[in-house]
Amino acid sequence: METVTLTIKEQPPLFLEAEVFNPDALASKSAAEIAALPLPMGKTTPVVGDYFTVTGKGGATAAETKVVVNGDLTKVKYIGAHMSAGEVVINGNTDMYVGAWMTGGKITAKGTIGHFAATAMKGGEIIVEGDAGNYLAAAYRGDWRGMQGGRIHVKGNVGSDTGTFMMGGEIVIDGNADVHVMTHADGGKTVIKGNAKSRLGGQMVRGEIYLFGSVDVMMPGFNYVGDVELEVEGVKAKFAEYIGDTGERHPKSKGKLIYGKLYKKK
Amino acid sequence: MAEYLIKNGFVFDPVQGINGDKKDIAIKDGKIVESVGASAKVIDAAGKTVMAGGVDIHAHVAGPKVNVGRNFRPEDKKQAIYEPGRGVRRMSGGFSVPTVFKTGYEYANMGYTTVMEAAMPPFYARHVHEEIRDTPIIDQGAYPVFGNNWFVLEYLKNGEAENTAAYISWLLRMTKGFAIKCVNPGGTEAWGWGLNCTSIHDPVPYFDITPAEIVKGLIEANEYLKLPHSMHVHSNNLGNPGNYETTLETLKLAEGISAKNDFGREQVLHHTHIQFHSYGGTTWGDFESRADKIADYVNSQKNITCDIGFVTLDETTTMTADGPFEHHLCELNHLKWANTDVELETGSGVVPYVYSPDIYVCGLQWAIGLEIALLAKDSMRFHMTTDHPNAGPFTRYPRVMKWLMSAKARDEMFAGMKNEDKVRDRTGLSTMDRELSLYEIAMMTRAGTAKALGLSHMYGSLTPGLCGDVAVYDYNPETASDPEAIEKAFGKAAFLFKQGELIINDGEIVSNGNKRTLWVNVKTNENPQVERDIALKFNKFYTVNQNNYEVAAHHYVPNPYVFEIDATV
Amino acid sequence: MANIVSDVICTFCGTLCDDLEIELSDDGKKIKEVYHACAIGAEKFLHSQAEDRITRPRMMQEDGTTKEVSYEEAAKYTAKILCDAKKPLMYGWSSTSCEAQSVGHEIAEAVGGMVDNTATVCHGSSLIAVQDVGIPSCTLGEAMNRADRVVFWGCNPAHAHPRHMSRYSVYPRGFFTGKGAKSRKVIVIDPRKTDTASLADAHLQLDQGRDYELLSALRVAFRGEKLPDFVAGIPKDQIYEAADLLKSGRFVIIYFGMGVTQSLGKNHNIDIAIAVTRDLNDYTKAAIMPMRGHYNVTGSGEVLGWQFGFPYCVDLSRGIARYNPGETSSNDLLVRDEVDAAFILGSDPGAHFPISSVKKIAQLPSVAIDPHLTPTTAVCKLHVPVAFVGVEVGGCCYRMDNVPIESRKVVDPPEGMLTDQEFLTMVLAEVRKCKGV
DSSP: OEEEEEEEOSOOSSOEEOTTOSHHHHTTOOHHHHHTSBOOBTTBOOBHHHHEEEEEOOOSSGGGEEEEEESOBTTEEOTTTTOOSSEEEEESOBOSOTTTTOOSSEEEESSOOOTTTTTTOOSOEEEESSOOOSSTTOOOTTOSOOOOSOEEEESSOBOSOBTTTOOSOEEEESSOBOSOBSTTOEEEEEEESSOEEEOBTTTOSEEEEEEOSOEEEOOTTOEEEEEEEEEETTEEEEEEEEEEOTTSOOOEETTEEOOEEEEEEO | OOOEEEEEEEEEETTTTEEEEEEEEEEETTEEESOOOTTSEEEEOTTOEEEEOEEEEEEOOSSHHHHHHHHTOGGGGGGSOOBOOOTTOOOBOOSSSOOHHHHHHHHHHTTEEEEEEEEEOGGGHHHHHHHHHHSOSOEEEEEEBOTTOHHHHHHHHTTOHHHHHHHHHHHHHHHTOOSOEEESTTHHHHGGGTOOOOSTTOOOTTTOOOHHHHHHHHHHHHHHTTOSSOEEEEOSSTTOTTTHHHHHHHHHTTTTOOOOOSSOOOOSEEEOSGGGGOEESSSSSSOEEOHHHHHHHHHHOTTEEEEOOOOOOSEEEEEESOHHHHHHHHHHHOOOEEEEEETTTEEEEEEEEEOOTTSHHHHHHHHHHHHHHHHOSOGGGEEOOOTTTTSSOGGGHHHHHHHHHOHHHHHHHHHTOTTHHHHHHTOGGGGOOOOOOHHHHHIIIIIHHHHHTTOTTTSSSOOTTSBOOEEEESOOTTTOOOHHHHHHHTTSOSEEEETTEEEEETTEEOOOOOOOEEEEEEEOOOOHHHHHHHHHHHHHTOSSOGGGTSOOHHHHSSSEEEEEEEOOO | OOEEEEEEOOOSBTTOOOOEEEEEOTTSOSEEEEESOOHHHHHHHHHTTOTTOOOSOEEEOTTSOEEEOOHHHHHHHHHHHHHHOSSEEEEEOTTSOHHHHHHHHHHHHHHTOEEEEGGGGTTHHHHHHHHHHEEEEEOHHHHHHHOSEEEEESOOHHHHSTTHIIIIISSOOOSSOTTGGGGOEEEEEOSSOOTTGGGOSEEEOOOTTOHHHHHHHHHHHHTTOOOOSEETTEEHHHHHHHHHHHHTSSSEEEEEOHHHHSSTTTHHHHHHHHHHHHHHTTTSOEEEEEOOOBTTHHHHHHHHHHHHSOSSOEEOTTSSOEEOTTTSSHHHHHHTTOOSEEEEESSOHHHHSOHHHHHHHHHSOEEEEOSSOOHHHHHSSEEEOOOOBTTTBOEEEEOTTSOEEEEOOOSOOSTTOOOHHHHHHHHHHHHHHHHTO
């Protein structure tokens, strides 16, 4: 495993699009080559070296490459986007599109991450020590294919629109979630250990939501069907089971309708 | 204007009977000429194929439902690389529903120079023309839809042929339209109430006229008006297993009718995307090809032409004035559905669709289109389309060419299907080894389409006197062996001329040309009855005033080419 | 004999009435009276005649006063700020013609601009919803001729689209609705007791911010599933009744506005309203239509669509078109300091954007192209007055149901005043000079 370390040395006037800050783009490259890569800002194209010091080098392949990004990265977008393997560590708060379209590998964000993280994620793992923004693991605008695989763990809170159009994979949120969780989902699993506000599982076809805390307003189309004993993310407890969204279409298997499931810890 | 001499290319021109001979093509003053002087610029076409510019008889490229397709599918832009502008080019993007700039450039890249917008809702005609005006390079025309129009339904119900013709000529002028298009006759009006007409004898709610009467009436009106193109129909029951019977019944309505026009057109009925209408079986379970029955019938009827609507097995966007069909489709695939019913006139629906080679129905649809084309006895009457974007994007025409010209390429497609055996079992394509030649392809893509459109005096051939629309492809018919070379060469013209102007030079677009909009201005006898009927309907039932309806030529049709026809008696 | 111009299109709101009659002075130079328009539309035409109209561009000075400059200087300044900026915002577009919008797009492409229109604070949520679930819709005349169930959800046409009910939705005697208002049942869903609600046959006065839940409950009711006793403050019996009232209609039309596009959930509210409409098509015929505000916001979306592939929030900064409201939307760009110049045309963000965004506009190199003095022109460095589209220059506009209507020129603009299209053409030429092409 080779490591590339990028440390921000100067804050940009606008925002930097760091589509090259991932193992796939930096594999097989030397520090000098990396420093010469484009780092677009609006219509201008500064290079990585204009805003970051670069040490280390890429591994032979993405899987053998670790990318460490240091500093205040709140004006840097796309860290870890499109990656298929390897590792990314973000030592600072950062902006949008963290891990968007990723298919493998692991991202660890030590601070907070911005909106649209993990868009259409297909595989891999993301750990966020701080909060995530809105549209975590949502589909791209207009696409009915959202997150399909992989695992996300946010230790802080998340914003709104988590898991929109989710199809697979799992999201674990230690903190609270804002409105609209797994809207339009057709698979996948989201665990909220904190509290939720409203619109959990709206228009959900299939999938599972596990809520440990409170919810302000339940969707009218979720029906209580009984209690179950479950172990979720290491916690054994009794959960009230709801099926829904009964206002939405549902596929049949062996003649029976398959609903989305919402489990609320008692 | 510059003179050009395209030297030493392998020329394919079915109109002149030139089948791959080495010939020089001369261009002067915007036209093909016999010869040019020594100062002419020479284009070296040695080892290359030369044809007249392509003519597309049916594609959805301009108008409200196309734009719905663009705006409601941001994800479509991610299916292809979005290209920045360069030189004379604007930026261009979109895969199944390209922007207008991409539409112009990609047709040019395929060596096409004329494209007909397949369906124009008259109430929205201004929108269609705004998009046509913004589409670079290609000459275009648009077909207003008539098959669900309240005036047409009432006049035909009353048996008032002359009034029908008068109204049609008025509407063609108002909308700057080119031909009579008829989509799901009667069914889209029924859809105004959530109903449909799936057989040609189902009466339309309230108007109480059948699709058969509508089709027949429109065919007769078309010949009364002596239009360049024939009545252009998308028959009822599209996409349903067993629908080949509805198709044959519709086609039979043309029997015994002969073409009347001064444009060399011989057919009285053009059936569009006939692949979607050639299905046997009764359910998706016993779904099978009936390409044989359809091809047999069209082969035997000289007064019918068709375009295929080849399925390309892509993720694409369906869009049609067959509103009820689109609703049916969204119930099948559960994807987003946009619908617009248009007062007094028509409707439309748009739904994304993924044609997967692993789904046997899709595999069969792919095969059926090819089967029909390979059963054709006269490729002048079976045209290349993908009903863009319904069966696939028009950018796949070179790929379809490859399949038509190479049995090996078809076998590779079969082999990539999860249910290969089941698909092979249900289509005659499985055992067909016919491979079309470039001569036949030229018929399907320019000579035949130009003739069917009544435009053979302008396009579709390299006969001196015709428009200087010439395409040169990097394809050597004498030495080419790999079918992939077909797809590659015919998707990237080496040179393209439009009206004698160099548009593509060495594979690069160097000019946006001077595109024209083709429309038909038919003169009929004065008809106070129809004038009154129009005024009344605008007064009471339309929500736009009559004086605001017409598409003003001055800037929506900046470069018109008008066909003046005298249909007075 | 009065000098009357008829079939005039009113260029104020998305209703785009095209039956106005304007009475001119005998010499055709002045508008004397406006017939058939609502009060707002009439004022649109009449106020264009104001004696104290600004007729030349004005540049803000250091001391806060303004100084008149020529259109040529204005074009040069505009081109310069657009070319110098790394990421300029080009916002508005909703109160001008498609022809002008098109020239603006050429400029934006040349300068790598962010092109956004007023949908960004209005029906942008609807556009997002349509991208997720589509939209079963129709033209206004189709609803006029067929609809027997008319729903106004989160909108108040009595105030915002004053002639909508008399021209299209409630009162006309259509082809299949010969009894006029008596052919129709009108249902209003709104937390407020609005003037529109006072005309309705039924008013569901739901809890504010709970439209998503109520719409979901309707879908549950359609399927005959069970409901909690109350949803959004509405008793379940009323919800089942409303569901039956809709299902029993032969054509349901739902009109909706800011009450749902800009309240909690935004696009999700529209998304589920569209789902309700789609579900209704399993039982009867149903359509849904957004009540677009500006007279040509729809047109801006259409032109952006056919030229770039997206209806608003279009990011051209990297030479290709990209789209993601939340990132590429004007307010997010301004508040996050992601743009460094502001070009505003045919809209008034100074009045309609949150003050946090307006403060940013005030700090940036900026130009506002608008016939009026507005809160926007007050904070921009350069104000360029232009002719009123639909009054002093014609041009294509798109109605709320996407129908294109060509607006007319009725009188000349003030002497020497340019139109949007003319000024933008000058700017484009200057931009090309800046870029050396």
